[in-house]
Amino acid sequence: MRQMTIKKFGNKKIIIRKLTREDLKIADKFRDFTNSLVAENAKIAMNEKIDLKGEHKFLSDTLNSVKNKKRVYLIAECDEKIIGTASITQLSWRSNHVGELGGIAVKDGYRRLGLGKYMMAQIIELAKKELHPKPKMIRLFVYINNKPAIRLYRKLGFKKVAKLPKHIQYKGKLIDEFAMILEL
Numbered sequence: 001m002r003q004m005t006i007k008k009f010g011n012k013k014i015i016i017r018k019l020t021r022e023d024l025k026i027a028d029k030f031r032d033f034t035n036s037l038v039a040e041n042a043k044i045a046m047n048e049k050i051d052l053k054g055e056h057k058f059l060s061d062t063l064n065s066v067k068n069k070k071r072v073y074l075i076a077e078c079d080e081k082i083i084g085t086a087s088i089t090q091l092s093w094r095s096n097h098v099g100e101l102g103g104i105a106v107k108d109g110y111r112r113l114g115l116g117k118y119m120m121a122q123i124i125e126l127a128k129k130e131l132h133p134k135p136k137m138i139r140l141f142v143y144i145n146n147k148p149a150i151r152l153y154r155k156l157g158f159k160k161v162a163k164l165p166k167h168i169q170y171k172g173k174l175i176d177e178f179a180m181i182l183e184l
């Protein structure tokens with residue numbers, strides 16, 4: 001993709017772009033986005049709020065991985081806020097033909113407008129173009145009861161390949177996770 005795309009989703013004008021070093025100066029906006037997901041108890045891996053130092057380190061590590069062609073990372077912005085992220089990270093050594101999807105999330109209030117699907121398609125294209133070596137497949141893990149995400153992944157061609165029993169602690173219960181794969 002170009003450095004920046006501006007696209008309308010519903011009646012919202014949304015900027016979709018790559019992460020840059022300038023973003024380190026607005027780490028607080030990324031922290032707020034991350035913490036809004038934790039606060040709503042979203043079905044993501046993380047369940048603890050992050051502080052500014054932690055978010056800054058995460059962004060800095062991500063920029064290094066992107067530079068080394070090990071990760072691709074996209075963000076969506078609207079109303080001066082970060083409202084979405086998507087990333088794919090290459091696995092190591094004998095599995096470096098596999099990219100792992102992490103952190104596809106859209107802020108509550110901006111969902112169901114097509115942004116998640118758009119960002120997923122873009123991040124997969126970016127992974128094919130920029131990761132080295134080029135990935136042959138993308139894998140992901142998703143809570144078995146995360147219907148919106150599973151439907152989104154199926155729409156993009158991901159197939160369920162395994163069920164991992166009791167891998168997630170959620171609301172006082174141990175729930176299963178699906179592993180899904182998209183062959184490129």
Ligand SMILES: CC(C)(COP(=O)(O)OP(=O)(O)OC[C@H]1O[C@@H](n2cnc3c(N)ncnc32)[C@H](O)[C@@H]1OP(=O)(O)O)[C@@H](O)C(=O)NCCC(=O)NCCS
Nearest residue numbers: 042104105106111112113114115116117142148149151152
């Ligand atoms: C999953 C998520 C990223 C989807 O983002 P989104 O921008 O709302 O998705 P889109 O509007 O592009 O929807 C694409 C498709 O996903 C499915 N979908 C999205 N939200 C859905 C919902 N609430 N219920 C059922 N299907 C849903 C639909 O098939 C939809 O296509 P349609 O609108 O043509 O029916 C978003 O719900 C989210 O951020 N959730 C919290 C974080 C999370 O769970 N991330 C995934 C971790 S594995």
